[in-house]
Amino acid sequence: MENKNFKAKVGLEIHQQLNVGRKLFCDCPIMEYDEAEHRILRYLRPTQSELGEVDPAVMFEFRKNKANIYIYNSRASCLVECDEEPPHPINMDAVKAAITVALALGSKIVEELHVMRKIVIDGSNTTGFQRTVLVALDGVLNADGIEVPVQTISVEEDAARLIEERDDAKVFSLDRLGVPLIEISLAPIEADPKTVEKVALALGRLLRLTGFAARGLGTIRQDINISIEGFPPCEVKGVQKLDLIPKVIEYEMMRQYHLYNIARLLKEKGLDSNSSVGEYVDVTNLFEETGSKVVRNALDNGKKVYGIRLIGFRGLFKMEPYPNVRLGLELAEMARAYGLGGIIHSDELPAYGISSEDVERVKAYLSVGESDAFILILANERDFDALSALRQRMLQFFEGPVPETRGPTGDGRTKYSRPRPGAARMYPETDIPLIRVSKELIEECRRFVPRPWNEVLKDYMQKYGLNEKLANQILDSAYLGLFERVCSTTRLSPTLVAVVLTEHLVNISREGLDISILDEKRLFELFQLLDSGQISKESVIDILRCMCKEGISASDCIRRLGLKPITEEELAKMVHDTVLSNRSLVESLRERSFGPLMGMLMEKVRGKADGGKVSRLLKEEIARLLQNT
Numbered sequence: 289m290e291n292k293n294f295k296a297k298v299g300l301e302i303h304q305q306l307n308v309g310r311k312l313f314c315d316c317p318i319m320e321y322d323e324a325e326h327r328i329l330r331y332l333r334p335t336q337s338e339l340g341e342v343d344p345a346v347m348f349e350f351r352k353n354k355a356n357i358y359i360y361n362s363r364a365s366c367l368v369e370c371d372e373e374p375p376h377p378i379n380m381d382a383v384k385a386a387i388t389v390a391l392a393l394g395s396k397i398v399e400e401l402h403v404m405r406k407i408v409i410d411g412s413n414t415t416g417f418q419r420t421v422l423v424a425l426d427g428v429l430n431a432d433g434i435e436v437p438v439q440t441i442s443v444e445e446d447a448a449r450l451i452e453e454r455d456d457a458k459v460f461s462l463d464r465l466g467v468p469l470i471e472i473s474l475a476p477i478e479a480d481p482k483t484v485e486k487v488a489l490a491l492g493r494l495l496r497l498t499g500f501a502a503r504g505l506g507t508i509r510q511d512i513n514i515s516i517e518g519f520p521p522c523e524v525k526g527v528q529k530l531d532l533i534p535k536v537i538e539y540e541m542m543r544q545y546h547l548y549n550i551a552r553l554l555k556e557k558g559l560d561s562n563s564s565v566g567e568y569v570d571v572t573n574l575f576e577e578t579g580s581k582v583v584r585n586a587l588d589n590g591k592k593v594y595g596i597r598l599i600g601f602r603g604l605f606k607m608e609p610y611p612n613v614r615l616g617l618e619l620a621e622m623a624r625a626y627g628l629g630g631i632i633h634s635d636e637l638p639a640y641g642i643s644s645e646d647v648e649r650v651k652a653y654l655s656v657g658e659s660d661a662f663i664l665i666l667a668n669e670r671d672f673d674a675l676s677a678l679r680q681r682m683l684q685f686f687e688g689p690v691p692e693t694r695g696p697t698g699d700g701r702t703k704y705s706r707p708r709p710g711a712a713r714m715y716p717e718t719d720i721p722l723i724r725v726s727k728e729l730i731e732e733c734r735r736f737v738p739r740p741w742n743e744v745l746k747d748y749m750q751k752y753g754l755n756e757k758l759a760n761q762i763l764d765s766a767y768l769g770l771f772e773r774v775c776s777t778t779r780l781s782p783t784l785v786a787v788v789l790t791e792h793l794v795n796i797s798r799e800g801l802d803i804s805i806l807d808e809k810r811l812f813e814l815f816q817l818l819d820s821g822q823i824s825k826e827s828v829i830d831i832l833r834c835m836c837k838e839g840i841s842a843s844d845c846i847r848r849l850g851l852k853p854i855t856e857e858e859l860a861k862m863v864h865d866t867v868l869s870n871r872s873l874v875e876s877l878r879e880r881s882f883g884p885l886m887g888m889l890m891e892k893v894r895g896k897a898d899g900g901k902v903s904r905l906l907k908e909e910i911a912r913l914l915q916n917t
């Protein structure tokens with residue numbers, strides 16, 4: 289970041305799925321199972337609050353006019369998730385998990401648990417609300433010497449899983465709806481992005497050590513509130529990977545800082561929003577003869593071209609002080625979120641087949657001066673709401689960063705997803721009686737409070753002979769349980785098992801392969817083959833690649849790759865033949881002939897024989913030859 293003095297405030301809210309056997313308010317198991325057996329279609333409709341207001345975020349979703357389709361299978365969901373049956377009593381194991389975490393963080397546990405309903409607006413819950421239970425308040429997280437205040441600890445139900453977003457409907461699977469989550473809100477801290485990542489890591493580790501946390505991608509999600517000094521925060525929802533956290537924060541800081549600078553620049557020019565941002569003007573007529581395919585297509589589909597003049601904005605839309613931080617992008621992504629096919633601003637014209645003659649005609653029609661800019665939007669007349677939201681956003685360019693809900697793009701950027709909802713409206717869940725938290729329950733949970741990470745780490749290094757890096761990696765890994773199982777049932781070296789389960793898998797997923805297919809059963813088979821000597825450790829990574837690419841088992845991969853291992857006798861003969869046919873080399877280089885000969889042999893047997901075995905046989909064979917000469 290160029291401006292180091294510009295501080296960001298960051299608040300983390302962590303959602304961790306709990307591995308407690310069944311869902312929060314019914315007996316359905318926790319599993320991904322989206323084979324559709326039943327299908328429900330519903331529309332969500334906005335209603336006014338007691339004060340006669342409609343939440344802007346609710347309107348945003350409603351405007352899209354999309355149906356919600358829920359698919360479910362009775363193996364993973366029941367009538368509770370369909371909202372056709374009242375919720376069952378709360379899963380007390382989930383409550384115990386939250387109390388355990390609360391004890392570990394020194395939080396105050398509430399005396400009574402009240403299940404509440406929190407409005408959900410994006411269709412991800414069949415009821416239109418999410419059930420949530422506050423379990424504890426306050427507390428402190430100790431993250432590597434940094435103390436972060438804890439605000440609240442709650443248990444809540446996970447949302448349905450979005451599996452397809454179509455123009456006319458969103459399709460959700462109900463398998464994830466109702467899965468228990470623990471939600472921990474940390475107070476905003478002023479810290480650099482890397483430190484925030486450390487804080488999230490420390491909290492994630494604490495959760496994993498309790499043994500209640502589910503492991504694997506998608507089981508932990510972070511919402512990050514980010515604001516620069518003096519401005520309201522933007523919320524980036526659903527960051528799944530830890531290493532994205534610092535990138536997301538840096539991007540948001542740059543983006544918000546740019547918006548702040550734009551506002552300052554406009555003020556310096558003596559401009560104000562009302563006189564600078566014009567009204568929409570229908571300029572469709574000016575494009576009757578246009579050679580632009582983009583515009584032509586839109587007109588053929590019954591759309592119109594709306595133009596809007598912005599006094600004093602020339603050059604501001606394309607200004608890019610940091611990578612991918614532009615006012616033009618800001619508006620375009622917002623337009624897309626509202627279902628408009630993007631926008632065109634004058635800084636980028638002529639382009640998209642829009643000629644300089646087209647540009648001149650628009651400029652004349654809208655009275656766009658030398659230092660002004662204009663924006664063209666291709667939209668239907670019924671897109672009035674979206675258009676006015678976009679104009680509203682243009683007016684806000686004079687205010688600096690504005691609060692909104694954003695989403696991670698996956699590459700460390702963020703993009704607009706919807707307006708910030710109004711104050712969270714919660715009301716009691718009347719189907720579930722309140723639950724008293726007894727002293728006995730708290731005492732029972734005290735047994736689960738984990739030891740500090742560093743102690744557990746040391747034990748692990750000792751028990752398995754792992755170095756610190758590997759021990760950290762395997763303790764953080766989704767495959768910890770598998771690691772322990774393989775170590776206790778095979779003679780393989782724990783270091784080798786840990787390397788395969790952490791570094792090998794990271795490497796092949798960086799190569800772009802989908803490792804989600806590698807479930808514990810498939811990986812366990814691979815280790816068994818390795819243990820019984822049917823494959824060599826050199827071939828493991830190729831077999832993993834093949835398993836991901838082809839979606840087949842380890843033993844099928846061995847056949848596919850022709851990795852049938854060489855028998856002891858075959859190998860011994862091969863080593864013998866290689867030494868004999870290189871006799872003169874051995875006689876001149878003596879023991880030093882080992883290197884080149886080993887290279888030759890490994891080229892022939894890589895993946896089919898263990899390197900250590902080859903080396904042992906080769907040394908013996910060289911010694912024998914030298915003895916006889």
Ligand SMILES: [Zn+2]
Binds near residue numbers: 311315364367368
């Ligand atoms: Zn159920």
